[in-house]
Amino acid sequence: MKNIPVVLITGAAQGIGAGCARVFHQAGWNVIIVDIDRERGEELSERFNGDRPESAVFLFCDVAALDSLQALVGDCEQWFGRLDCLVNNAGIHPPATPTVEMSLAEVERVLRVNFLSTFAGCQAAIPLLCKTHGTIVNISSMTAVLGQHQSVAYSASKGAQVSLTKSLAIELGPLGVRVNAVLPSNIDTPLMHSWANSLPDPASALDRVAQLQVLGRMGTADEIGHIAFFLASPASSFITGQAIEAEGGASLDY
Ligand SMILES: NC(=O)c1ccc[n+]([C@@H]2O[C@H](COP(=O)([O-])OP(=O)(O)OC[C@H]3O[C@@H](n4cnc5c(N)ncnc54)[C@H](O)[C@@H]3O)[C@@H](O)[C@H]2O)c1
DSSP states (O other): SSSSOEEEEESSSSSSHHHHHHHHTTTTTTEEEEEEEHHHHHHHHHHHHSSTTEEEEEEEEOSHHHHHHHHHHHHHHHHOOOOOEEOOOOOOOOOOOGGGGGHHHHHHHIIIIIIHHHHHHHHHHHHHHHTTTOOOEOOOOOOOOOOTTTHHHHHHHHHHHHHHHHHHHHHHHGGTEEEEEEEOOBBOOOHHHHHHHSSSSSHHHHHHHTTTTHHHHHHHHHHHHHHHHHHHHHGGOOOOOOOEEEOTTOOOOO
């Protein structure tokens, strides 16, 4: 088995996934970027390969296509010979919608992209991670524990990721595989900006969101990347089944 550790990150072409990819790559890991955005994914992979040849690959995959995702994860040793960490990050946030107006088809879609893909990715990665005593990091959300107005499907999908994390950690701990989740509050990503742009006054919406954290700002994608990297590294070797709240103090001062 080759010596360089390998991470596979879904939704890594931009936002938090790209932040994770940058941090792992800077730390010397090889990176498998999975996304439906071919242009941005290939661009990031080329940049990484420019810095360090043959250290990154982009793979097109819609994580909602669960069979394709499982085939891709199950076969991923062909790229760098091993898998040490799976980051389940790809996710969508539908526009705020009152529950009575949300179609069941849309609920199913949100659960498929945000939760079922996490389950499917984990399932396919388990045999590979058992060989390396690797880790899984699930990018959930503070909405899993705090709820969110008119976002029942989204917050439920994020809560399901946390429950999965805890139950899977129990199952995989004896096999030497750790499983953790990161729960960001508001992070400055393209997803956040597209949400703000759907409102009448995007600038003041972004400012309001920044003030929700006691730190007075949103988090950055790379800050979440550093937490994911910590959870994948031996520095966190006694942490498993945890939901790490990366929220800049957003839930304080009740
Ligand atoms: N931005 C925040 O404030 C925030 C807060 C809490 C949790 N999160 C979670 O973090 C994760 C990333 O969010 P982000 O803000 O970086 O979003 P983003 O929209 O900026 O980036 C998401 C990436 O995932 C990809 N993607 C989307 N659907 C996909 C699919 N079906 N298959 C493959 N790739 C797909 C997109 O192409 C994009 O590159 C999501 O799971 C989100 O729920 C974000």
